[in-house]
Amino acid sequence: MNFNSIIEKKKKNIELNESEINFLIEGFLNNKIKDYQMSAFLMAVYFNNMTKNELYFLTNAMIRSGKKYDLEGVEGPIADKHSTGGVGDKTSLIYAPLVASFGIKVAKISGRGLGKTGGTIDKLESCTGWTSLISEEEFNSNVKNKYISIIGQSENIVPADKVLYALRDVTGTVDSIPLIASSIMSKKLAVRNTSIILDVKVGSGAFMQNIDDALLLANTMIEIGNLYNRNVSVILTNMNFPLGRSIGNALEVKEAWETLNGNGCTSLEEISTTAAAITLLDNGIFNDYKIACEEINKVIKSKKAANLLKEFVINQNGDFDKIINYDDNFKTKNVIEIRSEKKGYLNYDSNSIGNLSLNLGAGRETKEDKIDFASGIYLNKLPNEFVNENEIIFTLYTNKDSVEIFKNMSHECYKITDNKNESDLILKIISKNYNL
Ligand code: URA
Numbered sequence: 001m002n003f004n005s006i007i008e009k010k011k012k013n014i015e016l017n018e019s020e021i022n023f024l025i026e027g028f029l030n031n032k033i034k035d036y037q038m039s040a041f042l043m044a045v046y047f048n049n050m051t052k053n054e055l056y057f058l059t060n061a062m063i064r065s066g067k068k069y070d071l072e073g074v075e076g077p078i079a080d081k082h083s084t085g086g087v088g089d090k091t092s093l094i095y096a097p098l099v100a101s102f103g104i105k106v107a108k109i110s111g112r113g114l115g116k117t118g119g120t121i122d123k124l125e126s127c128t129g130w131t132s133l134i135s136e137e138e139f140n141s142n143v144k145n146k147y148i149s150i151i152g153q154s155e156n157i158v159p160a161d162k163v164l165y166a167l168r169d170v171t172g173t174v175d176s177i178p179l180i181a182s183s184i185m186s187k188k189l190a191v192r193n194t195s196i197i198l199d200v201k202v203g204s205g206a207f208m209q210n211i212d213d214a215l216l217l218a219n220t221m222i223e224i225g226n227l228y229n230r231n232v233s234v235i236l237t238n239m240n241f242p243l244g245r246s247i248g249n250a251l252e253v254k255e256a257w258e259t260l261n262g263n264g265c266t267s268l269e270e271i272s273t274t275a276a277a278i279t280l281l282d283n284g285i286f287n288d289y290k291i292a293c294e295e296i297n298k299v300i301k302s303k304k305a306a307n308l309l310k311e312f313v314i315n316q317n318g319d320f321d322k323i324i325n326y327d328d329n330f331k332t333k334n335v336i337e338i339r340s341e342k343k344g345y346l347n348y349d350s351n352s353i354g355n356l357s358l359n360l361g362a363g364r365e366t367k368e369d370k371i372d373f374a375s376g377i378y379l380n381k382l383p384n385e386f387v388n389e390n391e392i393i394f395t396l397y398t399n400k401d402s403v404e405i406f407k408n409m410s411h412e413c414y415k416i417t418d419n420k421n422e423s424d425l426i427l428k429i430i431s432k433n434y435n436l
Contacts (some may be wrong), residue, residue, distance in 0.1 A: 002036050010044040016378035017348040019059045025061035025160050029354050035167055042173040050178035055220065056227045062186035065160035069191040074144045076237055077104045077283035080188055081275060083199040084207050085117035087354040091199065092120050093256035094272035097308035099279045101299040102145035108150045111364050115254045116205065116354025117279065120181055121152050126250035126373035130318025150310040153436060156394045158186045158238065175207065181220040195231040195282035197275050201241035202427060205350025211236065211427060218430055233431030237271055238423055239382040241348040244268035248362035248376015248397065250330045253323050260306035265382060267425050281433035289436045330374035340387040344416035348383050352412040360398040360406065372399055384420050
Protein backbone atom coordinates (compact mmCIF):
# COMPACT_ATOMS: atom_id res chain seq x y z
CA MET A 1 0.00 0.00 0.00
CA ASN A 2 1.21 3.52 -0.67
CA PHE A 3 -0.06 7.06 -0.33
CA ASN A 4 -0.22 7.71 -4.08
CA SER A 5 -2.67 4.90 -4.74
CA ILE A 6 -4.88 6.08 -1.86
CA ILE A 7 -4.97 9.70 -2.98
CA GLU A 8 -5.70 8.60 -6.55
CA LYS A 9 -8.72 6.62 -5.29
CA LYS A 10 -10.04 9.49 -3.16
CA LYS A 11 -9.54 11.91 -6.02
CA LYS A 12 -11.68 9.69 -8.26
CA ASN A 13 -14.27 9.29 -5.50
CA ILE A 14 -13.67 5.55 -5.10
CA GLU A 15 -14.45 4.30 -1.59
CA LEU A 16 -11.41 3.64 0.62
CA ASN A 17 -11.30 0.49 2.71
CA GLU A 18 -10.43 0.14 6.38
CA SER A 19 -6.77 -0.75 5.91
CA GLU A 20 -6.23 2.21 3.59
CA ILE A 21 -7.70 4.64 6.14
CA ASN A 22 -5.69 3.04 8.95
CA PHE A 23 -2.58 3.36 6.80
CA LEU A 24 -3.25 7.09 6.39
CA ILE A 25 -3.90 7.85 10.06
CA GLU A 26 -1.13 5.66 11.45
CA GLY A 27 1.30 6.92 8.77
CA PHE A 28 0.49 10.54 9.57
CA LEU A 29 0.97 10.02 13.29
CA ASN A 30 4.30 8.23 12.66
CA ASN A 31 5.41 11.01 10.34
CA LYS A 32 5.64 8.61 7.39
CA ILE A 33 2.90 10.53 5.64
CA LYS A 34 3.87 14.15 5.38
CA ASP A 35 1.80 17.28 6.00
CA TYR A 36 1.66 18.09 2.28
CA GLN A 37 0.35 14.61 1.49
CA MET A 38 -2.27 14.66 4.24
CA SER A 39 -3.31 18.16 3.11
CA ALA A 40 -4.05 16.75 -0.35
CA PHE A 41 -6.13 13.98 1.22
CA LEU A 42 -8.08 16.43 3.40
CA MET A 43 -8.84 18.62 0.39
CA ALA A 44 -9.99 15.58 -1.58
CA VAL A 45 -12.36 14.74 1.31
CA TYR A 46 -13.51 18.36 1.38
CA PHE A 47 -14.61 18.13 -2.26
CA ASN A 48 -15.64 14.48 -2.52
CA ASN A 49 -17.12 13.86 0.93
CA MET A 50 -16.92 10.45 2.66
CA THR A 51 -19.12 7.38 2.51
CA LYS A 52 -20.68 5.93 5.63
CA ASN A 53 -18.05 3.17 5.69
CA GLU A 54 -15.18 5.62 5.28
CA LEU A 55 -16.56 7.77 8.11
CA TYR A 56 -16.73 4.76 10.39
CA PHE A 57 -13.18 3.67 9.52
CA LEU A 58 -11.82 7.19 9.97
CA THR A 59 -13.55 7.73 13.33
CA ASN A 60 -12.36 4.31 14.47
CA ALA A 61 -8.77 4.99 13.44
CA MET A 62 -8.86 8.31 15.29
CA ILE A 63 -10.23 6.74 18.48
CA ARG A 64 -7.63 3.94 18.31
CA SER A 65 -4.83 6.53 18.05
CA GLY A 66 -5.24 7.29 21.76
CA LYS A 67 -6.55 6.21 25.07
CA LYS A 68 -10.09 5.10 25.79
CA TYR A 69 -11.81 6.02 29.04
CA ASP A 70 -13.78 2.99 30.14
CA LEU A 71 -14.76 4.51 33.52
CA GLU A 72 -14.06 1.29 35.32
CA GLY A 73 -16.20 0.82 38.43
CA VAL A 74 -18.71 3.49 37.41
CA GLU A 75 -22.22 2.11 37.20
CA GLY A 76 -25.48 3.51 35.88
CA PRO A 77 -26.18 6.10 33.22
CA ILE A 78 -23.30 8.28 32.05
CA ALA A 79 -24.03 11.31 29.88
CA ASP A 80 -21.98 13.58 27.68
CA LYS A 81 -22.88 16.83 25.98
CA HIS A 82 -21.13 18.75 23.25
CA SER A 83 -21.72 22.11 21.65
CA THR A 84 -20.26 22.88 18.24
CA GLY A 85 -19.32 26.26 19.70
CA GLY A 86 -21.01 29.58 20.09
CA VAL A 87 -20.84 33.00 21.71
CA GLY A 88 -21.89 33.12 25.37
CA ASP A 89 -22.55 29.39 25.40
CA LYS A 90 -22.18 28.27 29.01
CA THR A 91 -24.88 25.59 28.72
CA SER A 92 -22.62 22.70 29.78
CA LEU A 93 -22.10 24.32 33.19
CA ILE A 94 -25.86 24.29 33.72
CA TYR A 95 -26.64 21.00 31.98
CA ALA A 96 -24.17 18.87 33.96
CA PRO A 97 -25.55 19.68 37.45
CA LEU A 98 -29.12 19.45 36.15
CA VAL A 99 -28.75 15.87 34.93
CA ALA A 100 -26.53 14.92 37.89
CA SER A 101 -29.44 15.95 40.15
CA PHE A 102 -31.28 12.91 38.77
CA GLY A 103 -28.43 10.48 39.37
CA ILE A 104 -26.96 10.66 35.86
CA LYS A 105 -23.20 10.85 35.85
CA VAL A 106 -21.46 13.32 33.58
CA ALA A 107 -18.02 12.40 32.23
CA LYS A 108 -16.82 15.01 29.84
CA ILE A 109 -13.78 15.93 27.81
CA SER A 110 -13.97 19.65 27.14
CA GLY A 111 -11.95 22.06 25.08
CA ARG A 112 -10.47 25.51 25.38
CA GLY A 113 -11.75 28.50 23.47
CA LEU A 114 -10.15 29.57 20.24
CA GLY A 115 -11.18 32.65 18.27
CA LYS A 116 -14.60 34.02 19.05
CA THR A 117 -15.99 30.88 20.67
CA GLY A 118 -15.30 30.16 24.32
CA GLY A 119 -14.31 26.86 25.90
CA THR A 120 -15.59 25.21 29.08
CA ILE A 121 -12.09 24.61 30.46
CA ASP A 122 -11.19 28.32 30.24
CA LYS A 123 -14.45 29.32 31.90
CA LEU A 124 -13.89 26.94 34.81
CA GLU A 125 -10.28 28.08 35.25
CA SER A 126 -11.63 31.49 36.27
CA CYS A 127 -12.34 29.72 39.61
CA THR A 128 -8.71 29.92 40.74
CA GLY A 129 -7.13 26.52 41.24
CA TRP A 130 -9.70 24.59 39.17
CA THR A 131 -7.88 22.01 37.10
CA SER A 132 -8.70 19.73 34.22
CA LEU A 133 -5.38 17.93 34.68
CA ILE A 134 -6.44 15.00 36.80
CA SER A 135 -5.46 11.34 36.59
CA GLU A 136 -7.71 8.69 35.12
CA GLU A 137 -8.25 7.31 38.65
CA GLU A 138 -9.40 10.73 39.88
CA PHE A 139 -11.64 11.14 36.84
CA ASN A 140 -13.27 7.75 37.53
CA SER A 141 -13.62 8.46 41.22
CA ASN A 142 -15.11 11.95 40.63
CA VAL A 143 -17.65 10.58 38.16
CA LYS A 144 -18.51 7.70 40.50
CA ASN A 145 -18.78 9.66 43.74
CA LYS A 146 -19.42 13.28 42.79
CA TYR A 147 -21.38 12.64 39.58
CA ILE A 148 -19.57 15.25 37.47
CA SER A 149 -16.03 15.40 36.15
CA ILE A 150 -14.49 17.35 33.29
CA ILE A 151 -11.04 16.85 31.82
CA GLY A 152 -9.22 18.56 28.97
CA GLN A 153 -8.12 17.02 25.67
CA SER A 154 -4.69 15.91 26.79
CA GLU A 155 -1.97 14.46 24.55
CA ASN A 156 -3.30 10.93 24.79
CA ILE A 157 -6.97 11.56 24.02
CA VAL A 158 -7.51 11.10 20.27
CA PRO A 159 -4.06 12.45 19.30
CA ALA A 160 -4.88 11.91 15.61
CA ASP A 161 -7.59 14.57 15.92
CA LYS A 162 -5.13 17.03 17.43
CA VAL A 163 -2.67 16.80 14.55
CA LEU A 164 -5.33 16.59 11.87
CA TYR A 165 -7.21 19.59 13.28
CA ALA A 166 -4.03 21.65 13.36
CA LEU A 167 -3.43 20.82 9.69
CA ARG A 168 -7.07 21.48 8.73
CA ASP A 169 -6.83 24.86 10.43
CA VAL A 170 -4.11 26.01 8.01
CA THR A 171 -5.28 24.27 4.84
CA GLY A 172 -8.85 25.56 4.51
CA THR A 173 -10.35 22.19 5.42
CA VAL A 174 -11.93 22.88 8.82
CA ASP A 175 -15.44 23.36 7.43
CA SER A 176 -15.82 19.90 5.93
CA ILE A 177 -18.83 18.07 7.38
CA PRO A 178 -17.30 14.53 7.45
CA LEU A 179 -14.11 15.93 9.01
CA ILE A 180 -15.98 17.91 11.67
CA ALA A 181 -18.29 14.97 12.42
CA SER A 182 -15.45 12.45 12.81
CA SER A 183 -13.40 14.92 14.86
CA ILE A 184 -16.23 15.59 17.35
CA MET A 185 -17.52 12.04 17.52
CA SER A 186 -14.09 10.43 17.99
CA LYS A 187 -13.74 12.44 21.22
CA LYS A 188 -17.27 11.62 22.38
CA LEU A 189 -16.83 7.92 21.63
CA ALA A 190 -13.45 7.65 23.37
CA VAL A 191 -15.29 7.87 26.70
CA ARG A 192 -17.81 5.22 27.75
CA ASN A 193 -21.25 6.78 28.05
CA THR A 194 -24.90 5.85 27.73
CA SER A 195 -26.07 9.02 26.01
CA ILE A 196 -24.64 11.91 24.04
CA ILE A 197 -26.46 15.17 23.39
CA LEU A 198 -25.04 17.42 20.69
CA ASP A 199 -25.95 21.09 20.45
CA VAL A 200 -25.32 22.09 16.85
CA LYS A 201 -25.24 25.87 16.67
CA VAL A 202 -26.54 27.59 13.54
CA GLY A 203 -25.99 31.22 12.58
CA SER A 204 -23.51 34.06 12.31
CA GLY A 205 -21.58 33.14 15.46
CA ALA A 206 -21.30 29.44 14.57
CA PHE A 207 -19.41 27.03 12.31
CA MET A 208 -22.64 26.16 10.53
CA GLN A 209 -24.17 29.25 8.99
CA ASN A 210 -27.34 27.68 7.62
CA ILE A 211 -29.83 25.07 8.73
CA ASP A 212 -29.19 22.68 5.81
CA ASP A 213 -25.49 22.32 6.64
CA ALA A 214 -26.31 22.04 10.34
CA LEU A 215 -28.80 19.25 9.64
CA LEU A 216 -26.28 17.41 7.49
CA LEU A 217 -23.68 17.66 10.26
CA ALA A 218 -26.24 16.56 12.88
CA ASN A 219 -27.33 13.53 10.89
CA THR A 220 -23.74 12.57 10.08
CA MET A 221 -22.84 12.59 13.78
CA ILE A 222 -25.96 10.59 14.66
CA GLU A 223 -25.03 8.08 11.95
CA ILE A 224 -21.53 7.67 13.41
CA GLY A 225 -23.02 7.26 16.91
CA ASN A 226 -25.43 4.62 15.63
CA LEU A 227 -22.55 2.63 14.13
CA TYR A 228 -21.19 2.44 17.70
CA ASN A 229 -24.61 1.66 19.22
CA ARG A 230 -24.57 4.93 21.13
CA ASN A 231 -27.64 6.91 22.02
CA VAL A 232 -27.09 10.24 20.23
CA SER A 233 -29.60 13.12 20.20
CA VAL A 234 -29.18 16.55 18.66
CA ILE A 235 -30.63 19.99 19.23
CA LEU A 236 -30.11 22.62 16.56
CA THR A 237 -30.02 26.05 18.19
CA ASN A 238 -29.88 29.62 16.96
CA MET A 239 -26.48 31.35 17.14
CA ASN A 240 -27.38 34.50 15.24
CA PHE A 241 -27.46 36.16 18.65
CA PRO A 242 -25.37 35.39 21.75
CA LEU A 243 -26.76 33.01 24.34
CA GLY A 244 -27.73 34.54 27.68
CA ARG A 245 -26.50 37.87 29.01
CA SER A 246 -22.77 37.26 29.51
CA ILE A 247 -19.82 36.67 27.20
CA GLY A 248 -16.47 36.11 28.89
CA ASN A 249 -15.12 33.48 31.22
CA ALA A 250 -15.84 34.42 34.86
CA LEU A 251 -18.95 36.32 33.75
CA GLU A 252 -20.28 33.13 32.18
CA VAL A 253 -19.64 30.96 35.26
CA LYS A 254 -21.49 33.58 37.31
CA GLU A 255 -24.40 33.47 34.87
CA ALA A 256 -24.50 29.66 35.03
CA TRP A 257 -24.62 29.89 38.85
CA GLU A 258 -27.42 32.49 38.71
CA THR A 259 -29.38 30.35 36.24
CA LEU A 260 -29.11 27.32 38.52
CA ASN A 261 -30.37 29.53 41.35
CA GLY A 262 -33.46 30.41 39.31
CA ASN A 263 -32.27 33.85 38.21
CA GLY A 264 -31.25 33.12 34.62
CA CYS A 265 -32.57 34.51 31.39
CA THR A 266 -35.17 32.55 29.45
CA SER A 267 -33.06 31.62 26.41
CA LEU A 268 -30.25 30.08 28.44
CA GLU A 269 -32.66 28.29 30.73
CA GLU A 270 -34.60 26.94 27.74
CA ILE A 271 -31.59 25.43 25.95
CA SER A 272 -30.12 24.00 29.16
CA THR A 273 -33.46 22.51 30.23
CA THR A 274 -34.11 21.06 26.77
CA ALA A 275 -30.68 19.39 26.59
CA ALA A 276 -31.05 18.03 30.12
CA ALA A 277 -34.62 16.81 29.55
CA ILE A 278 -33.56 14.89 26.44
CA THR A 279 -30.74 13.26 28.39
CA LEU A 280 -33.26 12.23 31.08
CA LEU A 281 -35.45 10.67 28.38
CA ASP A 282 -32.50 9.00 26.64
CA ASN A 283 -31.51 7.35 29.92
CA GLY A 284 -35.03 6.24 30.81
CA ILE A 285 -35.36 8.49 33.90
CA PHE A 286 -38.65 9.85 32.49
CA ASN A 287 -40.57 8.96 29.37
CA ASP A 288 -42.41 12.21 28.90
CA TYR A 289 -40.61 15.36 27.81
CA LYS A 290 -42.97 17.77 29.58
CA ILE A 291 -42.66 15.90 32.87
CA ALA A 292 -38.86 15.87 32.52
CA CYS A 293 -38.89 19.68 32.10
CA GLU A 294 -41.17 20.11 35.11
CA GLU A 295 -38.91 17.96 37.27
CA ILE A 296 -35.88 19.96 36.10
CA ASN A 297 -37.61 23.16 37.20
CA LYS A 298 -38.05 21.61 40.63
CA VAL A 299 -34.31 20.89 41.04
CA ILE A 300 -33.60 24.49 40.05
CA LYS A 301 -36.08 25.75 42.67
CA SER A 302 -34.64 23.46 45.36
CA LYS A 303 -31.03 24.67 44.60
CA LYS A 304 -29.95 21.03 44.37
CA ALA A 305 -28.37 21.56 40.94
CA ALA A 306 -26.70 24.84 42.01
CA ASN A 307 -25.05 23.03 44.91
CA LEU A 308 -23.81 20.29 42.57
CA LEU A 309 -22.08 22.89 40.36
CA LYS A 310 -20.36 24.37 43.40
CA GLU A 311 -19.30 20.93 44.70
CA PHE A 312 -17.95 19.92 41.30
CA VAL A 313 -15.80 23.06 41.02
CA ILE A 314 -14.47 22.68 44.57
CA ASN A 315 -13.81 18.97 43.99
CA GLN A 316 -11.47 19.82 41.09
CA ASN A 317 -9.68 22.37 43.31
CA GLY A 318 -11.52 25.50 42.19
CA ASP A 319 -12.31 28.48 44.38
CA PHE A 320 -16.05 28.90 43.87
CA ASP A 321 -16.29 31.74 46.41
CA LYS A 322 -14.64 33.89 43.76
CA ILE A 323 -17.81 33.53 41.71
CA ILE A 324 -20.18 33.89 44.65
CA ASN A 325 -18.44 37.15 45.64
CA TYR A 326 -17.96 38.14 42.02
CA ASP A 327 -17.79 41.93 42.35
CA ASP A 328 -14.93 41.77 44.88
CA ASN A 329 -12.88 39.39 42.77
CA PHE A 330 -13.28 40.35 39.14
CA LYS A 331 -12.67 44.02 38.61
CA THR A 332 -11.42 45.52 35.36
CA LYS A 333 -9.62 48.79 34.74
CA ASN A 334 -12.22 49.88 32.22
CA VAL A 335 -15.99 49.50 32.31
CA ILE A 336 -17.52 50.92 29.13
CA GLU A 337 -21.26 51.45 28.76
CA ILE A 338 -22.61 51.31 25.23
CA ARG A 339 -25.81 53.34 24.86
CA SER A 340 -28.51 53.37 22.21
CA GLU A 341 -28.55 56.21 19.73
CA LYS A 342 -32.28 55.79 19.09
CA LYS A 343 -35.27 53.82 20.27
CA GLY A 344 -36.39 50.53 18.77
CA TYR A 345 -35.88 46.77 18.92
CA LEU A 346 -32.42 45.41 19.45
CA ASN A 347 -30.76 42.92 17.10
CA TYR A 348 -27.37 41.51 18.04
CA ASP A 349 -24.81 39.98 15.69
CA SER A 350 -23.08 37.18 17.55
CA ASN A 351 -20.10 37.06 15.22
CA SER A 352 -19.22 40.72 15.96
CA ILE A 353 -19.96 40.31 19.69
CA GLY A 354 -17.66 37.28 19.78
CA ASN A 355 -14.89 39.20 18.04
CA LEU A 356 -15.28 42.17 20.37
CA SER A 357 -15.13 39.92 23.43
CA LEU A 358 -11.97 38.31 22.04
CA ASN A 359 -10.40 41.77 21.61
CA LEU A 360 -11.37 42.82 25.13
CA GLY A 361 -9.18 39.97 26.40
CA ALA A 362 -11.76 37.22 27.00
CA GLY A 363 -10.51 34.93 24.23
CA ARG A 364 -7.37 33.89 22.43
CA GLU A 365 -6.40 34.35 18.82
CA THR A 366 -3.58 31.83 18.99
CA LYS A 367 -3.21 28.88 21.33
CA GLU A 368 -0.44 30.70 23.20
CA ASP A 369 -2.50 33.80 24.09
CA LYS A 370 -3.37 34.33 27.75
CA ILE A 371 -6.96 34.85 28.77
CA ASP A 372 -8.12 37.66 31.04
CA PHE A 373 -10.86 35.97 33.08
CA ALA A 374 -12.52 39.23 34.18
CA SER A 375 -12.98 40.74 30.74
CA GLY A 376 -16.06 40.32 28.59
CA ILE A 377 -19.46 41.72 27.77
CA TYR A 378 -22.69 41.94 29.74
CA LEU A 379 -25.88 42.40 27.73
CA ASN A 380 -28.02 44.82 29.73
CA LYS A 381 -30.62 44.42 27.00
CA LEU A 382 -31.47 41.07 25.45
CA PRO A 383 -32.03 40.30 21.75
CA ASN A 384 -35.32 41.76 20.54
CA GLU A 385 -35.83 43.83 23.66
CA PHE A 386 -37.15 47.37 23.18
CA VAL A 387 -34.64 50.11 24.01
CA ASN A 388 -35.20 53.80 24.48
CA GLU A 389 -32.75 56.43 23.23
CA ASN A 390 -29.62 56.67 25.40
CA GLU A 391 -30.30 53.50 27.38
CA ILE A 392 -27.40 51.19 28.21
CA ILE A 393 -27.49 48.32 25.70
CA PHE A 394 -24.41 46.44 26.89
CA THR A 395 -21.37 46.92 29.07
CA LEU A 396 -17.77 46.08 28.20
CA TYR A 397 -15.24 44.97 30.82
CA THR A 398 -11.58 45.13 29.92
CA ASN A 399 -8.12 45.74 31.31
CA LYS A 400 -6.94 47.03 27.93
CA ASP A 401 -6.76 50.73 27.17
CA SER A 402 -8.11 50.87 23.61
CA VAL A 403 -11.42 52.30 24.80
CA GLU A 404 -12.22 54.27 21.62
CA ILE A 405 -11.46 51.26 19.42
CA PHE A 406 -13.78 49.09 21.52
CA LYS A 407 -16.53 51.73 21.34
CA ASN A 408 -16.21 51.78 17.55
CA MET A 409 -16.25 47.99 17.35
CA SER A 410 -19.42 48.00 19.47
CA HIS A 411 -21.39 49.66 16.68
CA GLU A 412 -20.86 46.57 14.50
CA CYS A 413 -22.45 44.39 17.19
CA TYR A 414 -26.06 45.52 17.04
CA LYS A 415 -28.78 47.18 15.01
CA ILE A 416 -31.85 48.97 16.30
CA THR A 417 -34.91 48.43 14.13
CA ASP A 418 -38.53 49.55 14.15
CA ASN A 419 -39.85 46.00 14.16
CA LYS A 420 -39.01 42.89 16.13
CA ASN A 421 -36.99 40.32 14.22
CA GLU A 422 -38.05 37.25 16.09
CA SER A 423 -36.61 33.87 15.22
CA ASP A 424 -36.78 30.54 17.00
CA LEU A 425 -34.18 29.71 19.63
CA ILE A 426 -34.44 25.94 19.23
CA LEU A 427 -34.64 25.18 15.53
CA LYS A 428 -34.97 21.41 15.67
CA ILE A 429 -34.73 18.47 18.02
CA ILE A 430 -33.62 15.09 16.69
CA SER A 431 -34.03 12.38 19.30
CA LYS A 432 -35.80 9.07 19.18
CA ASN A 433 -37.15 9.60 22.69
CA TYR A 434 -38.39 13.20 22.30
CA ASN A 435 -42.17 13.20 22.35
CA LEU A 436 -43.68 16.66 22.19
N1 URA B 1 -14.99 20.93 16.97
C1 URA B 1 -14.21 19.83 16.89
O1 URA B 1 -13.93 19.20 17.90
N2 URA B 1 -13.74 19.47 15.69
C2 URA B 1 -14.02 20.13 14.55
O2 URA B 1 -13.58 19.74 13.50
C3 URA B 1 -14.83 21.29 14.64
C4 URA B 1 -15.31 21.66 15.87
